[in-house]
Amino acid sequence: MDIKWIEDFLALVEQGSFTKAAEKRFVTQPAFSRRIRSLENWLGVSLVDRNAFPTKLTKTGEEFVEPMREALNKVYGLRAQMQESSAHEQMLILSTQHSLSVSFFPKWYHRIKSALGHPGISVNASNLHDCIDLFLAGQSDLLLCYYSPDIYPELERQNIISMEIGDEQLIPVYACNASVSSCPIEEIEGANEPVQLKLVGFPSGSFFGRLVQQQCFPKVPGAVHFELACETALTESIKAMVLQGIGMAWLPASLIEQELKRGELKQLPDLPTTNLKIMLYRQKSTRTEEIDSFWGYLLENG
Incomplete structure (x- = not known):
């Protein structure tokens, strides 16, 4: 039950x-x-x-x-x-999206680990809906997620406080050695004839799926059309499929930073990007003093 x-x-x-x-x-x-x-x-x-x-x-x-x-x-x-009764023995519990647990948290941890103390932090990675559920139910002390008030407004509450701790950009990319278009990629910009792109997409009900539909698709040039090749809610899976040449996709820039530098992936020209804030949330009333101390450290040190 x-x-x-x-x-x-x-x-x-x-x-x-x-x-x-x-x-x-x-x-x-x-x-x-x-x-x-x-x-x-x-x-x-x-x-x-x-x-x-x-x-x-x-x-x-x-x-x-x-x-x-x-x-x-x-x-x-x-x-x-x-x-x-057992607060002194418990780790600080953080819920976060799968993509942030890979692309953002490891680097952020090195910046904040001195403030965590013993026994440290426990990270629960899941989809955003489940992360919010855990956080609102008091089963995690902190929520680390991308900010979009139009998609998940339930975090706009008086008993919840937040701070911006980073930023991200969602960009359209493809594998440089792959054919994901009905015409050469360099011909997409300013194309007069219809251009068909193979898309590795996020489900429409997922956070990134809704974000792409609301903020990217409406700005796509009229000549460009998409053929859905595959979809999944996991950004790491989409990244792997793009690298295999299955199609193009919108992905967080920090998640594919090394692939872009090595030339394995390339940003698609003339397709829209969207900027995101990375936010950290906590309840005003916390279960331990350590959470208040950790929050104070973040406010002072950024």
């Missing part, structure tokens, strides 16, 4: 509809419905009358709203007590 399922159910009770509750939980309605169904399957009872409109709880669902809310509060209260 996932504790998020109880939070989902209580959000449904509060919002009164699957659509509004899904929006509040920052998931799609189909995914939200599956999570409610998973809770019902685990409990072995129906909580929602799916034949009623608007949304209505079953008798069992209504009876157990308060007990479930109390149980959730007790679980979080117990976790807080356990964290407090």
Whole structure:
């Protein structure tokens, strides 16, 4: 059983509809419905009358709203007590996107390791949605991620503070020894005839997928069209596929810095780039004094 399922159910009770509750939980309605169904399957009872409109709880669902809310509060209260009692033994926990764990964190660690002390830092690398979930649920002390208020606005809260610790640029690249276009790459700029590019893309629901769709595709020259060769949410996988000549892709510049220097990859001319901030987030209320000290160090030393 996932504790998020109880939070989902209580959000449904509060919002009164699957659509509004899904929006509040920052998931799609189909995914939200599956999570409610998973809770019902685990409990072995129906909580929602799916034949009623608007949304209505079953008798069992209504009876157990308060007990479930109390149980959730007790679980979080117990976790807080356990964290407090063992805080001196715990590592600082950081959640971050896969790409940042590879392209940014190792270099950043060398700059901040003197402020970490013992026993150091534990890094959880995942997709941005899961990282945000862990952070908001109090399961990580810090969140390191790319900044885009239009894609994940749930971090704009009064109980969350942040600082900019770096920047990044998403650039369109291709393997120099590969043919990814229906015409020579040098002919793309100013082309009058349609140009077809093979694309290794990010899923539309992923952070980079939404970013490319919103900030890059609208600025692509009208003669350029894309043929999707393959897609994955992992930037390292996309980088490997681009190097194999499967297609072009938009990738973080820091992730492919060495490949660009060695001439293995080259930036595509006349295609848009987009700039990103790299942000670090924390809750105003922290579980240990070490987190406050570490944050103070970052403010003083950048």
